Each structure stands twice: as C-alpha cells, then as structure tokens.
Amino acid sequence: MMSKRKKLGREVAIVGAGMSQFGLFPEKNSKDLFLEAFLEMRDSVDKGVDLKEVEALYLGNFTNDFFTHQAHWGPIISDIIGLAPRPATRTEGACASSALAFREGVFAIASGMYDMVLVGGVEQMSACSTEQVAEGLALGTMPYEALAGFTFPGIFGAVATAYFAAFGASREQLMGVTIKSHNNAPLNPKGQIPLTVRDLMNKKAASFKRKEMSVPSWSDERDFLRDPQVNPMVAWPMHLFDCCPISDGGSCLLLTAADMATQFTDKPLYVAGIGQGSGRGFHASPEITSFEATKYAAQEAYGMSGMSASDIQFAEVHDCFSIAEIIHTEDLGFFAPGQGGHAVNDNLTALDGIMPINTSGGLKCKGHPVGATGTAQMVELWKQLRYEAGERQIPQPDLQIGLAHNLGGTGGTCTVTILERR
Amino acid sequence: METKPFNDHSFYEFIGQQQLMGSKCEDCDTLYCPPRAFCPNCGGTNMAWHQFKGIGNLAAFTCITVCAPQMIALGYGRDNPYCVGVVHLEEGPKIDARILGVNAKKPETIKIGTKMNIQYLEAETENDTSFMGFSPVK
Secondary structure, rough: OOOOOOOOOOOOOEEEEEEOEOOOEEEEOOOHHHHHHHHHHHHHHOOOOOOHHEEEEEEEOOHHHHHHHHOOHHHHHHHOOOOOOOOEEEEOOOOOOOHHHHHHHHHHHHHHOOOOEEEEEEEOOOOHHHHHHHHHHHHHOOOHHHHOOHHHHHHHHHHHHHHHHHHHHHHHHHHHHHHHHHHHHHHHOOOOOOOOOHHHHHHHHHHHHHHHHOOOOOOOOHHHHHHOOOOOOOEOOOOOHOOOOOOOOEEEEEEEEHHHHHOOOOOOEEEEEEEEOOOOOOOOOOOOOOHHHHHHHHHHHHHOOOOHHHHHHHHEOOOEEHHHHHHHHHHHHOOOOOHHHHHHOOOOOOOOOOOOOOOOOOHHHOOHHHHHHHHHHHHHHHHHHHHHHHHHHHHHOOOEEEEEEEEOOOOEEEEEEEEOOO | OOOOOOOHHHHHHHHOOOOOOEEEEEOOOOOOOOOOOOOOOOOOOOEEEEEEEOOEEEEEEEEEEOOOOOHHHHOOOOOOOOOEEEEEEEEOOOEEEOOOOOOOOOOOOOOOOEEEEEOOOOOOOOOOOOOEEEEEEO
C-alpha cells in the first residue's frame, strides 16, 4: 500500500516521565497507583513545572470497569492530580490503551489546541482472582476467538505453533526470550520480578529442600525451564515462564510543544515518529506468523520519522508472551522473518547486544498493568536516552533513537513510537 | 432462496443445522466464513449464501490447561486440556474452532498442516458456542 508521508502539524516533546512501582498491591487502587507515577513525573522535570499549566489529560485504561466495577477513570484521575475541571479523556485499546492516550496527547498539541498535556495509563488487576483476570483480558480478543475456546495465552500459543512449523523453531527460542528478560530484571528497581531465571531456580531448590522434597538437579536455566514441575504448561507451547504476570501500576509523561521544551529541561525527547495499526484476528488475518497491525504501525512511524529499522538503537517490544517478542522484532524490521528467535539466542537483543530489546525486563519481569504499559515503555526510553537508567544503562556511547512497540489484545491494536534525543 | 441476514446469529443457526455457511460477494467473488453483509474487499453489499465443505488444513493450534470459564464449566481443566485452533478452509477463509480427535495431553503429536474436516457436536449447555469443531481426516 502506498502511503503519503504523514507529519505532525507541529513538533511535540516529552519533558517529564514517571511510573509507579509495578507489582501486586491489593491495598492500592488506581488513584494511588497513578498518583505515584504523577509525582515521579513531576520530580523528573529538570527545571520544574507549574502543573496548573497542564491543559488536558489523556488516560489509558483497559478493564478497570470489569476488574474494579468502576468506569469513567478520566475525571477520577484528573481530580486526584488537581487537573479538574480541565478535560480528561480515557482511551481504550486493550493492552495498548496508554499508547493511544499518548497519541491523542501528541495530536492535541500538534493540532495547536494545547501546549502542554499529560498522558498516561493505569490498571489495577490484583484485586481479582487469576480466573477473573483471564476472563477480563479475554474481553480484548477478537470475534470468534474466545467463542471457540481460545484464552489469551492460547492465542499466542497457536501463533507459536504456526511459527514453529513455518521456521523450524522450537521452545528453545522462546526460552531465550525469558532468560534474556530475566537477566535485565534485577537491574530495574521499579519492576515486579527482579530476579534472573537462575535466582528463581535457586529459590525453587531452596523451597523444595525446606519442604523436604527431593531437589531436581537442573543443569542450567534451560533445563529448569524444561521441567513441567516448575514451569507448567498454560496453553501449548506457552508455559508459565512464557507469560507476563498480573500487575498493578501507573505511568505518565508530560508533553509540550517542541518549541517550549527547553523551558523545562535541557534534555527533552522529541517525538520523531508515531504509528498505529489495526489487526483482524485469525479469521481474517493474511498471516498467522506476523502481526499486520504492527507492520502497519511501523510503516507509519518509520515514514513520519524518515528513519528505517536500522536507525533504531534499542527498543521496548510488547512481550506479553515470549513468542510475541520474537515475531514483533521481525515485524518491526530488526530481524528477518524466522530469525527473531535466533537473534535472542545469539545474544543480539541482550543489554550489551547490537539491538537491546526490553532493557526494562519487559512485560515479563517489569510487569504488565495493561493500561499503564504503553507509556511505561516510553518511560524506559526516557531513562535510557537520557542516560538515567542506572545499572541497566545500555553501554553505548551515543544513544539517540529508541522505539516503543505496544500491542493491544491479540493484535487488534498496535502502536509504534520513535523517540529521539537531539 | 435463503433469506437469513448475513450475520453471526445466522451463522450459528446454520451450525445448529449442521451446515457451515458463509457468504460470497457476488461482485468480487470474495468468500467469508463466518458470513459478512458488507464486503471489505470491494465495498459491495451484494452477498449470497455459500456452503463450505468443512474441509481444510490445521494452520495453528494450542492445548489449553488454564481454561476459559465456559470450558471449565464443561469439565476441562489442568488435567483435562482441550485443543483449539485455526483451520484454513479449502475455499480460502480461516476459521477458529475446537480441534477434536487429537490428544490434547500430547500436543507434540499434533501436526500443523493436518487435513481436517468438520464435526458437529451437541451443545453441552445453553450458552455453549463450541458445538462445532474439526478433527483429522481418517
């Protein structure tokens, strides 16, 4: 499809970013979670900001209606952070809800309507049982999928079987993603599971010993992941360690018109490219081993930025399930079809690889409070591009361009955002 | 001549009558299963019913142990997984369906590309929508 090169009406910058601790916090609600992110964002604005200047809020949230029996989160959050009576709009795109909020905020500034807006997302999942969460998330599947009996992990399991058959891949590639994400995890103080697979293996062994059970002699991390006793099947070939956890959390970013950005910081990030695509579910997708919404979103974002995949130095990629990260790194053009899994096992996507993927630990370890994930991915780009990522800082001397890819549902909504430090 | 509307309700009614029915765009010949009333391909609304043979190849599958609520209600669970997948119909469209006649406890034995045909099941509960599946051609 030929598409004209789309440009924003005026340029947009990010001048502040924050996220709450991600994890399981049954004692906190969405107001608490978002406030935590908001206060960190406020403190991140280098030269300070009068938050009364914020003109509007765009808030991503997927299923608080279902999980908390409360909808209408835009004005509720707006009140908590002192923005009311200014406008607040909730966006919903399943697990890509806050990336849509980000886009709306960018468009609001690019249109000239506003000069400063807050965008973010929040999700509160842990108050529900695992079964209820699974049922709530299944609201984000496409028509016919859930009716046929598919669960969320089941959809990605089916994608994996098609991928395995097409490219001769196996669970060995999936395990590489899990091990890599967990290697980054202890370096992220905001993450939910700050442990390597080896840490988990040692913990499990200790727990077996405590219970006076015989401890299996796992030879290495992969051997551990192959053991169904510790890594049970969820939906073939997705096992427990292929799936991201249930999480609570919030995240947000402060956007301004680009020509104002240096009033607030000497290190703003600029929105170089944004894209969004829609997918059609198995019944109408041209391919099963590729997400057409990701490809479309990438084409838009690359087109706007004038960049290509080879210009991207690192990325946060939506790894709700291990197979998703592999396929998306192909759809984004980082690796050829069928090569994504090999790239992981060759350490190309490690923190010190040529294309670091999910330095935050990814959804797998950082956590996936679905509505908060999109803007939380951009919080990671913010930290990396400003060399504020601490122990997990990518060891490259001139990081300038990062990409965030957010997927909603089973591929129904995908967004790609390219951020640039100039 | 069949006058049912080209929608999901009609699709499931036909399944209840053991017929796999979709629609065909009379303007551009595109086939849809389940049926559509509007053709995204050409923008036409000139649809006709089309009966599918119910034969295709297994394009993707999974065996689910952490089950969907409606499947738990049918007795499936960790020790009794079920298989669900995508069948690429001979006529072109892909369809989501239960996969029957395979060993869901041994997913390694299930092969992509296996030729499948449709099986109609008795609905197990009033809300059971999984009363159609595909199994390997013997």
